[in-house]
Amino acid sequence: MHPRFLYDLDACSIRTALETVGDPWTLKILREAVYGLTRFDDFARALACGRGVLSGRLKAMVTAGLMERRAYAEPGQRKRAEYHLTEKGWDLFPALLALSQWSERWTPPPDGPVAKVSERASGRPVRVSMTADPKAARLTMDEVRVQLGPGARRIA
Amino acid sequence: MHPRFLYDLDACSIRTALETVGDPWTLKILREAVYGLTRFDDFARALACGRGVLSGRLKAMVTAGLMERRAYAEPGQRKRAEYHLTEKGWDLFPALLALSQWSERWTPPPDGPVAKVSERASGRPVRVSMTADPKAARLTMDEVRVQLGPGARRIA
Numbered sequence: 001m002h003p004r005f006l007y008d009l010d011a012c013s014i015r016t017a018l019e020t021v022g023d024p025w026t027l028k029i030l031r032e033a034v035y036g037l038t039r040f041d042d043f044a045r046a047l048a049c050g051r052g053v054l055s056g057r058l059k060a061m062v063t064a065g066l067m068e069r070r071a072y073a074e075p076g077q078r079k080r081a082e083y084h085l086t087e088k089g090w091d092l093f094p095a096l097l098a099l100s101q102w103s104e105r106w107t108p109p110p111d112g113p114v115a116k117v118s119e120r121a122s123g124r125p126v127r128v129s130m131t132a133d134p135k136a137a138r139l140t141m142d143e144v145r146v147q148l149g150p151g152a153r154r155i156a
Numbered sequence: 157m158h159p160r161f162l163y164d165l166d167a168c169s170i171r172t173a174l175e176t177v178g179d180p181w182t183l184k185i186l187r188e189a190v191y192g193l194t195r196f197d198d199f200a201r202a203l204a205c206g207r208g209v210l211s212g213r214l215k216a217m218v219t220a221g222l223m224e225r226r227a228y229a230e231p232g233q234r235k236r237a238e239y240h241l242t243e244k245g246w247d248l249f250p251a252l253l254a255l256s257q258w259s260e261r262w263t264p265p266p267d268g269p270v271a272k273v274s275e276r277a278s279g280r281p282v283r284v285s286m287t288a289d290p291k292a293a294r295l296t297m298d299e300v301r302v303q304l305g306p307g308a309r310r311i312a
Contacts, residue, residue, distance in 0.1 A: 002198050004191045008309040012270040013259035014187045014252050021255070022180040031170045035160045042158050065262070088262050094286050095254035096170050099177070102251060103169035106221070106244050114168040119288035126286050129294040130250050132275035136292055138285040153164040 025057045038082040098128045112150035194238040254284040268306035
């Protein structure tokens, strides 16, 4: 018997994370939120998914504390809802960046990266990496800028 | 219109990564592979999933280059298949660690972490972080050890 089965690993933090964000729609919604979308109709358009699915996922994300729902109204229109990433939601960014780096390494995008992540202060590219150095400089989300890169093709 | 819609972001590396690993079963299989499982029956037991689903996901992971299939036979038994993470598969570890860190921060496991990730050479804990410092020390998977932590409850 593999020693893994000697232990109850149910409290595993990877497992816990996957319970919240392991759903493909949740990850896709997070990606669009990083690109700056906030409105229900914009998410629906970008993801080309059913409104019921989207509504369910956004509600679950609000419940999980990843998104915050805010009301807004354009002049003369009825109130609508916007969804903004919370601190907890933004804190998933390093995981998304790690996935993105992995993908760029193993499946290089033909026209270069679609998104460019850089340090606000210096403009230097930002990477995610493993370190055991307790003094290693760590950037917070406030210090990081996400911009379109050369692989984002202008279509309109 | 949100400026996001002025661009074709289909080549986005987060999207590409999610196409390969955005499936919840794939992420769960990766987690078990990190815990050291290699055999079909062990994956089936750990994940409590149907053999058809597991077989399909493992095949897709081999095709995607995340896993390598190897034959083995125990004395007097027929040949069976083992699945080992490839370099490309192990290269997803920082993304899993980032998810795990996020989860430990926002949903601290009651008995401490189930897994402990440390630097082989120093024993110091390993973290994933964002940096723009091109000289920042980066650990490779060979330099990192995954061990059970205090939250892994012995059951047998």
